[in-house]
Amino acid sequence: MCTLALIGTALSVGGALVEGQQSRQMADYQAKAYEQQAQAEAQSAAFEQGQERHKQDLLLSQARAQAGASGVGIAGSPTEVLAANARQGQLDIKAIQYGSQLRQNSLTTQAAISRFSGKQAVTASIFKAGGNLVDGLSKIQDPSEGSTPTASAPNRAVIFGSSALNDPWAGMR
Known part of the structure; x- marks a missing residue:
């Protein structure tokens, strides 16, 4: 019986620790996914900026061509319009x-939060394992203490008479 209790306690403790490690691994994977999303966002923004620059260059070229085709010199008012468009x-x-x-920044913060929650899960699993260990060990009976009589088991002193008080095995010989 004691061996089964020890095995159960060991499994309970081990399970709590494994659970914490698995939670941490999941949090780390989630953090990596957030970091990859942040990198993809940076690449997407760089592409979008390039597209916007190209669009602005085309608009500026068209405005210059229209100003030149109209016979108006690129000075004064047309120049101001072109400069305002460039600023915009x-x-x-x-x-x-x-x-x-x-x-x-949001994705990087989410990655940091995910990593932190993984570390918290490991810490919590250690405390849970410790609690399981203490609980399991408290239920294991020390074989040197022997069994204590219970209300349902009759007291040998009553069965074997007064000599049993001095020698509980006297009536068994």
């Missing part, structure tokens, strides 16, 4: 960068 294009590119950076 630059602001659009900065907005893309800013939005991308916010999304990357």
